[in-house]
Amino acid sequence: MPYDPARHGPRRIVGPGFHERVFAMVRRVPAGAVTTYGDVAAALGSKGVARQVGYAMAALPEGSDVPWWRVVAAGGRLSLGADAADEQARRLRRDGVEVESQRVRGFAARRHVFGDAASPPG
């Protein structure tokens, strides 16, 4: 566990600067679309931080307004554990995204593109 809010501090979304940017990007992903850790990382400027994007997701509190389930692994796969992946699949279906065998249907078509706007409109 890279960051355990239950032990390291209060469940506040805006903590580490990097996470803040990650959350902002993920919030830009509309329902029905999906993105990948690598894409978010690339949108933030460094494709190498794909991992850190995942850690940011892990640090999200349950009631956050960040659609973490729209972030999947490369190739449209659900890299989370089988159980967690199932939950993600459920949420994706609620968005109208089909998931089969831990993979997003028509991933290429549903893949969200973060224009060149590296920062949110806000």
Place this chain on the structure above:
DNA sequence: CGGCTGACGACCT
């Protein structure tokens, strides 16, 4: 500043 951790990604066998 150093060591440890880890919702990833690409590659090889």
Place this chain on the structure above:
DNA sequence: GAGGTCGCCAGCC
């Protein structure tokens, strides 16, 4: 399709 390895780098103590 499945299993193992290396590279990437932020965050925490």
